[in-house]
Amino acid sequence: MKTVLEVAGLTKRFGGITAVDNVSFSVREGEILGIIGPNGSGKTTLFNCFLGQLTPTAGQAWLDGRNVTGWRPCDLNRLGVSRTFQLLQVFPQLTVRQNLILAGQEHRGSMLGRLIKRHDAALIAAAERMIRFFKLEAHADHKAGALSYGQQKLLDTAMAFMAGPRLVLLDEPAGGVNPTMLAMLKERLQAMNRDEGATFVVIEHNMEFVMSLCHRVLVLAEARIIAAGTPAEVQANPQVIEAYLGN
């Protein structure tokens, strides 16, 4: 199977604190990879380091064989890497449709072209497709800020897919979402993966969600990867149990 993302020896230090310590892993095409670990184990920092929000102290990241270490988020996004943030981030004063169009517009044509030409039909159609896919039809013209938290979360996830992405990284997509909405989110993500071959990396604390969604799980504790494997393997690993529950 083809490797989409390859991370090697990634380290991030903040002064004397090592938040990510020599972490290496790869993401294969078409898989859903989960990253779990106790609070403060470095999951989000790891994300930030290969997504350009932070510059890693050491280590490299390759996307489809291209070294993208230190690239800016917007350039990575144009290569097809998109992400959501742990805290919900949509644009509340824009409508659902406008949010989606914004999330897709920068991938098309040149910057000058976007000044002269209005949004093209293909982009608007893509936004419509995403609205249907995440069952947001009833709210398409509502301000995103007027939506419920769960719906905003769906919108946030939908925005990450507007880039027609190669790789989507979701940082706690289940946080604060009610069980019904969560089941739907999981179903939608699985459909994306199955029907469009979308590749995901998911950081999550909700074990049930991770274990039922992901094909493979990495466990981070104290800035290092302590275990990797299928959900069943990871759950049976004594080191993982120790990291979560202590001795």
Add this chain to the structure above:
Amino acid sequence: MNARLTRNNLVLLAIVAALLIAPLGMRSYSLNVVSTWAVMSVAAIGLNVTLGFAGQVSMAQGAFVGIGAYTVGILTAMEWPFLPCLAVAILLCLALGWIVGYPALRVRSHYLVFVTLAFTTLAYLVFRNEEWLTGGTNGIPDIPRPEMFGISFESDLAYCYFCLLNLAWVSAAVMWLVNSPWGLAFLALRENPVKAQALGVDTRRYTLVAFALGSALGGIAGTLYAPLVAYIDDNAFTLNLSLNLMLMVMVGGSGRLIGPYLGALVVVVLPELLRIAGDYYLMGYGALIVLLMIFCPSGLAGLPETLRARRGATP
């Protein structure tokens, strides 16, 4: 919704018609007030692009008005016609605005205020001290009004229409800009630059573009200002002007298309109307603005919404 839209269009049409007809019956003093309003509106529209839409605080807009004005002053003294002067001013302000934008890539909000304030001071010092170029404290006198396509804009009436014409094309261009995908990208940059960048918005380039475009509009305002007053010196382009332009944007309604026109009305026209109050005018003026900012922080353009929301809250 649609009824409101057509009503707004009718109001807009009425205002445009009034602006076209009213100058015909005005004397020189009133004409100059209208011209000044149009010129300051152009400058405020520019600042509204940088600050209101793209969220980049700039205290340098007055300096760009100055640069535009001096460009016209210096070049018309060398017998240049108006249009090439305008082109030079636009290009110069685009380039300088782009450069002034660089600090905004590192610092935001009040830090950016200080950086741009430094540029305004720098520009002022150049206007004041580089006598060979700017005439220093003597300024540049006798700046002619343009003559184009066989039409002379020499009279106050003709020049007033000339300013309104320029206001019209600037307004149309900015309306286009704001409704284009760039408008959406500017809003994303203003509201949440980290998220914007994760969505592929090249925040660095949009920040610089926002500064360049806003500054260029400041430059255009300057090219209109110099022939209007016919004489410019360093005192016209101090920090005061930048502050006044900022006031126009905030009072009018930052990030709203009609904000700058209303803001310029308050800052340019209201003092003229309050002149009858004599020494008390500044007090009244200050009080009005403080009250407005307390009860309607979104500015005059946001007043209808604020009132509607208040009526809705207490039926």
